[in-house]
Amino acid sequence: HHPQKPPPSPKGFFFFKNQNSTTTSTQDIAVLSSKITSIEMPLLYGHYIVKKSNYGMTMFFGPKIKYIWKSKSNTSFSNFGYDDIKEDLHRYSVNAVLGLGVNISNLFFDFRYEQGLNNISKTINAVDKETGNPAYIKVNRTASQLNFSLGFIF
Numbered sequence: 001h002h003p004q005k006p007p008p009s010p011k012g013f014f015f016f017k018n019q020n021s022t023t024t025s026t027q028d029i030a031v032l033s034s035k036i037t038s039i040e041m042p043l044l045y046g047h048y049i050v051k052k053s054n055y056g057m058t059m060f061f062g063p064k065i066k067y068i069w070k071s072k073s074n075t076s077f078s079n080f081g082y083d084d085i086k087e088d089l090h091r092y093s094v095n096a097v098l099g100l101g102v103n104i105s106n107l108f109f110d111f112r113y114e115q116g117l118n119n120i121s122k123t124i125n126a127v128d129k130e131t132g133n134p135a136y137i138k139v140n141r142t143a144s145q146l147n148f149s150l151g152f153i154f
Contacts, residue, residue: 116142
């Protein structure tokens with residue numbers, strides 16, 4: 001029960017191919033979408049690379065701890081070998097953050113990249129339609145983000 005390599009799709013969607021199928025028909029593919037609500041706490045260390053009177057440049061790095069306090073999964077499928085597909089998530093995860101900040105007078109730009117360090121998906125549970133037995137699908141699901149901020153300091 002391995003996930004199929006998905007075609008380009010929005011983040012948060014997983015495509016699973018029915019392992020018993022000999023075709024690649026879209027009727028043999030299940031789509032699992034999820035919505036995650038979390039609280040994130042970055043613990044970043046910053047160091048000025050340039051510090052002048054009206055402008056500066058800072059490099060920063062560190063961990064970001066994420067607590068998932070609510071998640072909801074939806075499935076859409078037809079003619080698929082499993083029912084009741086639900087994802088079980090780890091409540092805590094850690095991301096590594098690396099970024100660069102630039103300020104010019106009261107205007108600032110912030111660019112950061114973050115990479116998840118652990119899998120947030122414990123397992124995806126399902127029920128085999130033929131046997132009625134539980135089925136477990138394991139996926140590696142980590143965060144990978146590019147963020148850009150623009151702001152004004154009063």
